[in-house]
Amino acid sequence: MLHPSYVELMKVVNNNMEIGEEPVVNSRYSIVCATAKRARQLIDGQEPLVPTEKGEKPLSIAVDELYAGELQILSEDDEVEEEV
Numbered sequence: 001m002l003h004p005s006y007v008e009l010m011k012v013v014n015n016n017m018e019i020g021e022e023p024v025v026n027s028r029y030s031i032v033c034a035t036a037k038r039a040r041q042l043i044d045g046q047e048p049l050v051p052t053e054k055g056e057k058p059l060s061i062a063v064d065e066l067y068a069g070e071l072q073i074l075s076e077d078d079e080v081e082e083e084v
Helices: 006-013 028-043 058-067 076-083
Strands: none
Touching: 006 028, 006 058, 028 058
């Protein structure tokens, strides 16, 4: 079994949501896409945001970063605003 579970990851990511606000992550697919994107960044040479063990795979590191709250998943609207 994968730990943390996707439900736990969703709780961490959506932790700072205000009442009535749409959650940023509301499906497993969103979690998978976000961790895969971060894993590709790690493969391309970006430094991990959490302590890692020797031989730890990029996807495991990405999941650990997300669970530790070191990553912020932006909605598509937020990404567009940030690029401007």
